Amino acid sequence: xxxxxxxxxxxxQGAIYALIALGLTLVYGLLRILHVAHAALFTLGAYLGVIVxxxxxxxxxxxxxxxxxxxxxxxxxxxxxxKPLLDQPPLxxxxxxxxxxIASEExxxxxxxxxxxxxxxxPLQTQVEILPGIFLSHAxxxxxxxxxxxxxxxxxxxxxxxxxxxxxxxxADPDMARSFGxxxxxxxxxxxxxxxxxAAAAGVMVALLNNxxxxxMGAVPAYKALAIIVLGGLGSVRGTLxxxxxxGVIEAFGTIYIGHLLDRDAIAFAFLIIVLMVRxxxxxxxx
Amino acid sequence: xxxxxQNIAMVAGIALAAMSAPALAGSIKIGFNxxxxxxxxxxxxxxxxxxxxxxxxxxxxxxxxxDMLELVVYDDQASPKESAPLAVKLITRDEVVAGISGSYSGxxxxxxxxxxxxxxxxxxxxxxHPDITRAGDxxxxxxxxxxxxxxxxxxxxxxxxxxxxxxxxTLNNDFGKSLAAGFxxxxxxxxxxxxxxxxxxxxxxEFGPIVSKVRADAPxxxxxxxxxxxxxxxxxxxxxxxxxxxxxxxEGYDTQKFIEIAGPAAEGVIITTSLDRDSSDPxxxxxxxxFEAKAGYPADMVGASAHTxxxxxxxxxxxxxxxxxxxxxxxxxxxSLDASTGHISFNGLGEVRKDVxxxxxxxxxxxxxxxxSDAALLAPPEE
Amino acid sequence: MAYEIVLLxxxxxxxxxxxxxxxxxGFCGQVSLGHAAFFGxxxxxxxxxxxxxxxxxxALLPAAAMAGAVGxxxxxxxxxxxxxxxxxxxxxxxxxxxxxxxxQDALGGEVGISGIPQAAFGRPGLxxxxxxxxxxxxxxxxxxxxSWMGFAFDSIADDEDTARILGIDxxxxxxxxxxxxxxxxxxxxxxxxxxxxFIGPDSxxxxxxxxxxxxxxxxxxxxxxxxxxxxxxxxVMPLWFQFVDDYKLLLYGLLIFAAMRxxxxxxxxxxxxxxxxxxxxxxxx
Numbered sequence: 001x002x003x004x005x006x007x008x009x010x011x012x013q014g015a016i017y018a019l020i021a022l023g024l025t026l027v028y029g030l031l032r033i034l035h036v037a038h039a040a041l042f043t044l045g046a047y048l049g050v051i052v053x054x055x056x057x058x059x060x061x062x063x064x065x066x067x068x069x070x071x072x073x074x075x076x077x078x079x080x081x082x083k084p085l086l087d088q089p090p091l092x093x094x095x096x097x098x099x100x101x102i103a104s105e106e107x108x109x110x111x112x113x114x115x116x117x118x119x120x121x122x123p124l125q126t127q128v129e130i131l132p133g134i135f136l137s138h139a140x141x142x143x144x145x146x147x148x149x150x151x152x153x154x155x156x157x158x159x160x161x162x163x164x165x166x167x168x169x170x171x172a173d174p175d176m177a178r179s180f181g182x183x184x185x186x187x188x189x190x191x192x193x194x195x196x197x198x199a200a201a202a203g204v205m206v207a208l209l210n211n212x213x214x215x216x217m218g219a220v221p222a223y224k225a226l227a228i229i230v231l232g233g234l235g236s237v238r239g240t241l242x243x244x245x246x247x248g249v250i251e252a253f254g255t256i257y258i259g260h261l262l263d264r265d266a267i268a269f270a271f272l273i274i275v276l277m278v279r280x281x282x283x284x285x286x287x
Numbered sequence: 288x289x290x291x292x293q294n295i296a297m298v299a300g301i302a303l304a305a306m307s308a309p310a311l312a313g314s315i316k317i318g319f320n321x322x323x324x325x326x327x328x329x330x331x332x333x334x335x336x337x338x339x340x341x342x343x344x345x346x347x348x349x350x351x352x353x354d355m356l357e358l359v360v361y362d363d364q365a366s367p368k369e370s371a372p373l374a375v376k377l378i379t380r381d382e383v384v385a386g387i388s389g390s391y392s393g394x395x396x397x398x399x400x401x402x403x404x405x406x407x408x409x410x411x412x413x414x415x416h417p418d419i420t421r422a423g424d425x426x427x428x429x430x431x432x433x434x435x436x437x438x439x440x441x442x443x444x445x446x447x448x449x450x451x452x453x454x455x456x457t458l459n460n461d462f463g464k465s466l467a468a469g470f471x472x473x474x475x476x477x478x479x480x481x482x483x484x485x486x487x488x489x490x491x492x493e494f495g496p497i498v499s500k501v502r503a504d505a506p507x508x509x510x511x512x513x514x515x516x517x518x519x520x521x522x523x524x525x526x527x528x529x530x531x532x533x534x535x536x537x538e539g540y541d542t543q544k545f546i547e548i549a550g551p552a553a554e555g556v557i558i559t560t561s562l563d564r565d566s567s568d569p570x571x572x573x574x575x576x577x578f579e580a581k582a583g584y585p586a587d588m589v590g591a592s593a594h595t596x597x598x599x600x601x602x603x604x605x606x607x608x609x610x611x612x613x614x615x616x617x618x619x620x621x622x623s624l625d626a627s628t629g630h631i632s633f634n635g636l637g638e639v640r641k642d643v644x645x646x647x648x649x650x651x652x653x654x655x656x657x658x659x660s661d662a663a664l665l666a667p668p669e670e
Numbered sequence: 671m672a673y674e675i676v677l678l679x680x681x682x683x684x685x686x687x688x689x690x691x692x693x694x695x696g697f698c699g700q701v702s703l704g705h706a707a708f709f710g711x712x713x714x715x716x717x718x719x720x721x722x723x724x725x726x727x728x729a730l731l732p733a734a735a736m737a738g739a740v741g742x743x744x745x746x747x748x749x750x751x752x753x754x755x756x757x758x759x760x761x762x763x764x765x766x767x768x769x770x771x772x773x774q775d776a777l778g779g780e781v782g783i784s785g786i787p788q789a790a791f792g793r794p795g796l797x798x799x800x801x802x803x804x805x806x807x808x809x810x811x812x813x814x815x816x817s818w819m820g821f822a823f824d825s826i827a828d829d830e831d832t833a834r835i836l837g838i839d840x841x842x843x844x845x846x847x848x849x850x851x852x853x854x855x856x857x858x859x860x861x862x863x864x865x866x867x868f869i870g871p872d873s874x875x876x877x878x879x880x881x882x883x884x885x886x887x888x889x890x891x892x893x894x895x896x897x898x899x900x901x902x903x904x905x906v907m908p909l910w911f912q913f914v915d916d917y918k919l920l921l922y923g924l925l926i927f928a929a930m931r932x933x934x935x936x937x938x939x940x941x942x943x944x945x946x947x948x949x950x951x952x953x954x955x
Contacts, residue, residue: 002503009495034754081931088934090754091701095887098880099926106324106920114329115584116516118547125527137527210492210520212548216326220490223761223876230758252496256485263459263488266769269762273747276759280751324919361912364919367873371866372676372909379672396784397868404788418784459772461870464780 005134006252012140014248015147019202020221021228021240022151023074023195029171029235030191032090033082034226036097038199039218040104041077045070045200046207046217047108050117059123059208066204067197074196075189101222108215116214124208143205150198151241158237163190171235224265227272233282242283247271314357315350317600318377320370320398321389321593327365329516330589333542334389334412335360336582337590340574341597351604356597359383363390367397374398378405385409385600385615389593392416392461399426408616410600413538413592415462420637421670425616427637429596429628430561432667433462436537437469439559439643439659444508444535445477447645447657448557454504454532455484456497456511456521458539463512466537470510473664482506487513492520498528506532514539519548526552533557541588546651553648557656561628562591563644565655570598574627595626638667675793676865677906682800683861684905685898686807688885690854693811695883696892697820698847699827700748704760705882707767708737708852710874712859714777717786717869726789726864727799733860734853741852745845752830764879771871782870789864800861807854811894814850823847827892888929890938900937 020042027035045066052062081100085093124138158164169177170187178184202221207213228247232239247268254267262270275283319338322331342356350356359381363370370390377383378401385408388395395414402409403423411419411428420426431439444450453474457467467484474481482504485497501509509532511521518540525534526549538560546553563571564586574594578586603618624631629641643665647656659665691705712733719729744763748756771777778784789796814820822843825833834840863869881904889900907925911918933940 002499005499005503006496009499012495013493028754032754034757081927084931085934089891091695091883091887091891092930092934095884096927096930098884099923099928099930101923103920103923103927106917106923109324109328110916110920114332115544116329118519118544118550122550127527127529135528206492209524210548211523211550212492212516212520214516215328217492219326226758227762230755234754255487255496256500259486260484261773262766262769263486263772264491265488265765269765269769273759273762273766276751276755277747280755282755323916362918364908367866367868367870368680369908371868372673372680375676376673376909393782393868393870393872396782397866400784400867416784417781421785459780460872461780461782 001133004131006256007249008130008134008136010249010252011245012136012143012248013252014245015144016202016206017224017228017248018151018241018244019147019198019205021225021232021244022154022237023199024225025229025232025235025237025240026191026195028229029237030188031082031086031093033093034090034097035082036094036222036226037077037081037100037104038195038225039222040101041070041074041196042199042203042206042221043104043108043213043215043218044073045203046213047112047117047203048200049204049207050119050213053123054117054120063201063204066200070200070203071193071197074192074199077196078188078192101218105215105218112213112215114215116212118211118213119208122208122211139205139208143209146201146205150201154194154237163187167191220265224268227268231272231275231282233284236282236284239282239284246283314355315604316357316359316381316383317597318374318381318383318386319358319360319389320363320373320377320386320394321360322365322391322394323362325364325366327391329544330391331362331365331389333582333587333590334593337574337578337593338387338389338412338597340577340581340590341594341601344573344577345597345601351601352608356601356604358597363394363398365391365394367393370394371397371401374401378402378407383407384604384612387593387596387600388412388414389589389596390414392419395419396422402426406612408600408603408612408619410596410619412596413589415465417461417465424620424637425612427599427619427633427639429599429626429631429639430592431538431641431643432469432638433465434469434472435665435667436559436643437466437471438473438664440466440510440535440537441470441473441477441479442659442661442664443557443559443645443657444510445474445479448508448533450508450533451478451480452482452507453479454482454501454506454509456501456509456513457484457486458512458514458517459486459488462539466512487517489514489517491517494521494524498524498530501525502528502530508532509534511536512539515542515545515548519545519553522549522556523552535559538588541646541653543585543587543653546648546653553651555648557645557647559643559659560588560646561595561641561644562586562588562646563629563655563658564646564653568625568629570625571627591627595628595631598626599624599631634667635669636667640665640667672793675797677909679793679797679800679861679865680905680909681902682797682804683858683865684882684885684901686800686804686861687855687858688882688889688897688901689804689807689811689894690851690858691882692851692886692889692892692894692897693814693854694847694851695886696897697811697814697823697827698844699823700844700847701753701757701883702760702851703757703876703879703883704744704763704767705851705855706874706876706878707764708741708855709859709862709878709882710767710771710869711737711740712856713863713869713874714771714783714859715856716860717783717863718777720787720864721783721785726796726860730803730857730860734856737856737859738849738853741848741855742845744852745848748844748848749841761876761879764874764876768871768875771874778870780871782868782873783863784868786863786867786869788867796861796864800865803857803861807857808894808898810850815894819843819846884926888926888936890936890940893936893938896936896938896941
């Protein structure tokens with residue numbers, strides 16, 4: 001019973017990880033950049049979600065606004081921060097990204113205040129019995145729902161549309177793709193838009209689960225998402241999914257059973273190091 | 288070079304003295320290190336407002352024997368790496384007569400060493416690290432040690448509420464650990480059986496697994512340490528999972544923001560803290576009204592603690608009457624003052640002796656629940 | 671004077687810390703996002719020893735040895751994983767270190783270690799010791815540069831597989847880079863513990879690892895004087911920026927970003943380009 005309950009809790013957490021990490025893995029796959037500032041977009045999404053919901057009373061609208069606005073800003077980040085650095089060693093973009101992330105945390109604090117924001121009337125709080133004895137709030141169910149719908153959409157997009165084919169071609173070999181007439185730049189914009197919008201969706205859902213949005217809420221995703229995409233084999237979408245869910249479940253059990261020996265982050269990274277020592281290319285290598 | 292600098296300083300000093308001579312009041316500088324940027328900025332903001340309010344009140348009432356109190360404020364980002372150099376700067380450059388910490392444990396502990404060595408009095412407003420006052424006889428603390436508050440929590444649950452089967456949810460830092468140590472030390476004597484203890488990190492906001500396990504444990508009460516930003520989501524998630532057992536917290540919960548985050552789930556949460564909202568004491572009432580007017584949000588424990596520390600310092604400055612730092616230290620040690628967090632006096636180590644206020648959330652506000660004034664139980668360590 | 675001494679000590683320790691990472695990341699091309707762990711190992715080792723009565727100058731040797739030994743272990747991991755995989759693995763080392771220390775009562779656990787004794791001759795004594803250690807490490811780094819080891823590091827940083835074909839013992843040199851770099855960080859950590867004289871698990875987290883990597887990259891990866899300059903400046907920047915109070919960290923973050931955006935090859939690269947332009951301008955027309 002408890003076993004099942006912990007597994008479900010872990011999977012919900014894993015779904016959140018997946019939404020955040022997917023955008024990161026898309027960026028990595030395309031540009032080989034460890035995009036730490038991705039976590040700032042996650043935080044921005046959370047702020048927009050709370051503010052728009054409190055202003056209009058519509059959570060669905062808030063989710064849509066957050067995803068679109070953050071998506072566009074994500075494209076801006078690529079255009080103005082990363083594009084000029086593409087010829088440099090990847091470390092340069094990493095440090096630039098960290099600088100952006102530090103600055104953005106401070107901007108959130110200065111603009112929205114240090115105390116953080118909460119929903120005045122948080123939606124989707126009622127409980128449902130999904131399995132005998134196991135209750136989940138509508139909010140948690142929606143986290144899983146959003147993850148499944150958007151990831152499904154992404155899978156369909158990349159497998160069955162012209163855009164998706166262009167995208168995969170660009171990931172595989174940008175120069176070759178360009179020579180076949182693919183607008184590589186457009187693919188990159190799209191890539192940042194989708195990845196950032198997914199991060200925003202994750203931010204809004206986390207805001208809903210905790211009823212708290214803080215300037216520093218991106219600090220944990222900033223490094224944990226990096227661990228997840230590495231665990232998944234850097235740039236592999238399927239690997240990232242598997243790694244997200246596995247990490248969610250391992251943290252859930254770890255917190256309860258070895259929490260007095262190692263904290264949550266240490267558990268996650270112990271798992272990462274063990275996996276990498278056995279499989280240096282991650283759970284699923286790119287292919 | 289040195290000679291020249293001294294000359295310049297002397298000339299400047301004479302000029303300054305000449306300029307300020309006609310003015311009636313001089314100023315007395317007190318150093319104040321506080322996190323204004325970075326992760327602890329929320330508490331830092333409240334601490335600064337509380338301290339500034341106290342300075343305004345002191346100066347409006349005529350200052351220190353006619354001299355005006357002045358805070359020299361530096362942002363330490365709650366980091367020992369910043370606070371230690373800043374303590375040196377405050378003492379040697381700004382030449383403050385004393386310091387107050389409006390910061391967290393690590394930053395306060397590092398600065399305390401320096402204040403002690405420079406023989407400059409230092410009061411920690413709300414940092415809980417057990418070793419802070421052990422830096423020496425110049426260092427004081429006007430808030431509870433974690434262990435003292437943990438003992439009060441055990442009495443509250445075991446004796447006053449009469450609940451016996453308790454699950455502990457412990458925050459993994461010096462605050463949570465020292466609370467847990469105090470609670471465990473006295474739990475048995477109040478008939479409490481600790482069913483289980485779970486630990487979490489200050490970064491956690493998602494408690495799904497712990498909530499599941501607590502539901503399986505079915506305790507009569509939950510003793511959960513944390514700050515408003517961890518406790519708000521925790522209480523919310525506990526209640527959402529249908530766990531009805533009373534949640535007992537501490538001063539880390541003590542802000543309106545906790546109630547805002549937890550929403551209806553906050554109703555009935557009980558905490559041990561320093562600030563009594565329903566106090567009839569005029570100093571406390573003036574603080575509560577003044578804080579909300581100045582900050583734009585209701586008073587909290589951190590603000591009250593910084594306010595208290597400044598009042599204690601002001602009173603000691605009055606008593607010492609310009610007799611130097613050693614006299615000031617002795618005056619602080621001899622404090623007996625009604626401040627915004629109750630009646631303050633210190634033990635031999637420099638730890639505060641005061642009553643523990645117990646507050647409960649009722650209709651979306653913190654309200655009086657009880658007072659614990661058991662001197663033997665609340666006695667802080669003497670060394 | 672006291673405050674200037676404190677600032678100079680802060681800078682000196684940061685310079686030593688950054689130069690030690692520069693050997694691993696700059697010279698040998700192995701990215702480490704976990705360097706603060708070794709800084710922490712040195713800090714804990716030295717603090718425990720001096721609290722037991724050992725003089726600081728002596729305690730720094732075991733601090734270096736301890737950090738170097740763990741560095742050797744992590745170096746072995748670098749033989750298994752590469753590039754970004756290595757960066758994230760070393761990042762994990764920081765989290766494991768902090769997670770481990772948190773639960774060890776012998777190391778003070780969450781409460782950390784306080785009451786660390788002062789160095790001999792107080793703050794000036796510590797400054798002198800820090801400068802001596804930093805200068806010694808600079809000499810070591812300069813020597814490596816000019817030796818066969820420096821050439822081997824260069825070729826590994828450039829292209830590991832080619833280096834192997836050239837007959838360079840890649841494994842051995844990688845391990846050397848890690849041992850030298852982490853031992854240097856251990857000394858820096860030992861000095862830090864006696865500078866701030868309070869250490870706890872939060873002093874050696876991921877943020878510190880990132881900060882020191884930023885110093886190396888902004889200085890100009892591989893350049894000794896560039897990295898030293900960047901480390902010196904960045905380490906005291908939060909203290910200098912007090913006057914901009916509320917915007918301090920914002921400015922810090924933007925500065926890091928701007929440095930990368932407009933001088934991606936760091937201070938050293940910028941200086942090279944400026945020097946080249948001046949030389950060009952001086953040519954007879």
